[in-house]
Amino acid sequence: MIKAVYLGPPGTYSHQAALQQFDYSNEVDYIPTSSIPECIRKLETDKSIDYSVIPLENSTNGQVVFSYDLLRDRMVHEQDISRKGSQVIPTLEIVGEQYVSIAHCLIATGPKQVLGNFSKVKIYSHPQVWGQVNSYLQELQSKFPGTTFEKIDSNSTSEAVRHILKCERQTGVIDVAIAGEVAAKLNQCSVIASNINDVKGNTTRFLILQRRNNRQIVSKSLNVSLMTFTTKQDDPGSLVDVLTILKTHGVNMCSINSRPYNRGKQKWQYVFFVEYYYQKEGHNWDAFYKELGDLCSEWCLWGIFPRNANYYA
Numbered sequence: 001m002i003k004a005v006y007l008g009p010p011g012t013y014s015h016q017a018a019l020q021q022f023d024y025s026n027e028v029d030y031i032p033t034s035s036i037p038e039c040i041r042k043l044e045t046d047k048s049i050d051y052s053v054i055p056l057e058n059s060t061n062g063q064v065v066f067s068y069d070l071l072r073d074r075m076v077h078e079q080d081i082s083r084k085g086s087q088v089i090p091t092l093e094i095v096g097e098q099y100v101s102i103a104h105c106l107i108a109t110g111p112k113q114v115l116g117n118f119s120k121v122k123i124y125s126h127p128q129v130w131g132q133v134n135s136y137l138q139e140l141q142s143k144f145p146g147t148t149f150e151k152i153d154s155n156s157t158s159e160a161v162r163h164i165l166k167c168e169r170q171t172g173v174i175d176v177a178i179a180g181e182v183a184a185k186l187n188q189c190s191v192i193a194s195n196i197n198d199v200k201g202n203t204t205r206f207l208i209l210q211r212r213n214n215r216q217i218v219s220k221s222l223n224v225s226l227m228t229f230t231t232k233q234d235d236p237g238s239l240v241d242v243l244t245i246l247k248t249h250g251v252n253m254c255s256i257n258s259r260p261y262n263r264g265k266q267k268w269q270y271v272f273f274v275e276y277y278y279q280k281e282g283h284n285w286d287a288f289y290k291e292l293g294d295l296c297s298e299w300c301l302w303g304i305f306p307r308n309a310n311y312y313a
């Protein structure tokens, strides 16, 4: 049976992404883990695991930095990793992407409550959620000025729901969670308000990883490739030079991000994350990678995977 790890417990958006990836198949063992780093660590160390599903970015509040930094760390901080010249060859590779609609709910344990009846509302959720419900939380505060609202981080949205079930009742205090409707239903909790995200159509993009097996099948349709690299920082125009290689080879970039890293004494160094469209035919990919490799201090190819049709939804 195929085994896929995701950020649990059941009912998270990551769970939904895993179900979508495998068409809700019963032939897949969906294994919850307690954190995003744990999703990667399990895939790296437990050979019985086939896939890992991690969130990468949200259409409202951008990068899921935990995930970006896990990829970054594997490129710049891993000692025991294969290398070919300036190319770092990671042990994992990306084989797919999924898009999940995010419709957050405010969830409580008992029957529906009026929050203004409490002096304190403790709200639990995954840290990525706060930036997606900012206006809603501000509205709550203006509606109930006598109530203090406290945001508390949980490992995941569904974990937040489980947590409020365990909280001891305190007079004047209510514990609530922000998560999807599925998490509320699975834990038999009540939904105080639904679809509370600031932007309707809020979507999170997930990546599917496996251990690198060098047997990747590249489909003839539109694929995406993710590359990470560091530039020779003291050379003016070094980033432009790398990006120019994409232009001269007619390769279309579809995203660019950066994350800071510190190695040795030098601060203010960055790893760049660039995604571009990859079509097998019509490009001299060997020349492309050679020219890139010559310009980067270090670079890393994370895989080539089919563009999911929901990207356009």
Ligand SMILES: O=C(O)C(=O)C[C@]1(C(=O)O)C=C[C@@H](O)C=C1
Pocket: 007, 011, 012, 013, 014, 015, 055, 058, 064, 102, 126, 128, 129, 155, 156, 157, 158, 204
């Ligand atoms: O906590 C969850 O439900 C997750 O799957 C994690 C996660 C994230 O890290 O972005 C996924 C989607 C939402 O944007 C909020 C949280």
